[in-house]
Amino acid sequence: MLKPAERLARDGFTVDPTFRQQTADNQARFKDFPATAKLFLPGGEPPAVGSTFRNPDLARTYALLAEKGVGAIYKGELGRDIVDTVRKPPVDPKAQRVVRAGDLTAEDLRSYATKRQAPTRTDYRGLDVYGMAPSSSGGTSVAEALNILEKTDLSKLSDVDYLHRYIEASRIAFADRGRWVGDPAAEDVPTKGLTSQRFADSRACLIKDDAVLKSPVPPGDPNNPAGPGSCDTRGHAAPTTYEGENTTHLTVADKWGNVVAYTLTIEQTGGSGITVPGRGFLLNNELTDFSFAPADPAVHDPNLPGPGKRPRSSMSPTIVLDGHKPVLALGSPGGATIITTVLQTLLNHLDRGMPLVDAIAAPRASQRNAAQTELEPGLWNGPERAKLEALGHSFKQNPEIGAATGVQRLSGGRWLAAAETERRGGGSAMVVSPKR
Structure with a gap:
């Protein structure tokens, strides 16, 4: 190996x-x-x-x-x-x-021991979407955003309306992430509630076609979601804490249909900067994934450091099954932008009908319960920005958001491999044995 x-x-x-x-x-x-x-x-x-x-x-x-x-x-x-x-x-x-x-x-x-946990799971458009369980916030946040969008036919929306819905769903998911997700060994993390359709419905009603939510959006309560017809805004709002934009992701499938989506990190590029002498590898600075002070002292932060506690990450390795067969897998580096990168790529492919290669290459937006949404140049310089600003969105530029890789099952047991064409110097995608 x-x-x-x-x-x-x-x-x-x-x-x-x-x-x-x-x-x-x-x-x-x-x-x-x-x-x-x-x-x-x-x-x-x-x-x-x-x-x-x-x-x-x-x-x-x-x-x-x-x-x-x-x-x-x-x-x-x-x-x-x-x-x-x-x-x-x-x-x-x-x-x-x-x-x-x-x-x-x-x-x-x-x-030290690896924790074996059940993945997160949600149903989206009749497909089973599996993700990484807490202390990563990726699985719960991607699932919640998908559930928020489940009852909207994104395939029929204009590009502007689609982006508006995607941005607002991301904003809400990050509001709930900040309040509820941390190390489940130290915090009461309501994973089932966060990934439930009932909770998503109580949050989806916050999204309006002609208005923009004001960040920071208050979190909802997945343990006791608002009933039908009611919107859940009972929490106290707190801004999202900063998270770096590095990490590495690999996605692999073999001829038997086994699939691995694998995200790994030493946190910052270069980690701590300290190489173990004679061993050739850098030590990480992963503890910086903790929130070292609450964004708002009035709001409980589940990601404060503690003895033996694991920091919250945004890793979002995702595998999509149709029945019991994997049909799609993907992930990305990018700190907290991992979540929005994976979410937007899924929506581009599953709802907007883009081939996986195009879904990855498409220009990205990243909203993380902040006053401004980050846009890559393709959207910043495009016609959509002015129309979204007219709705009330505020933007700032980010030259690159994420760097996804993915695999897709094709007919006849074949696989397609896809990666970035330009971001971070371009990724790597290959099919080693196409005849298998």
């Missing part, structure tokens, strides 16, 4: 403009950590476009994992090196940066 990754780390890959730019963006941090500077800043500068980037330390790490398994991390030498690096960060003596030692222990690694 690890042989291809080991070979790539050993033999290297050709540096493209995106990799160089991401490294340059982190140059000030990277230079303060000798192991990181040695790896990413050869000669003190980011690697040149067209050069070959090799990571022999990482190749040896992969070989160790192949030989000894994950026990090398949680109970072995790799884990010891991680703990040593956290507790005594290897900082350049000349660095002016203040780098505090961490408190990670070997016991923390030994006691």
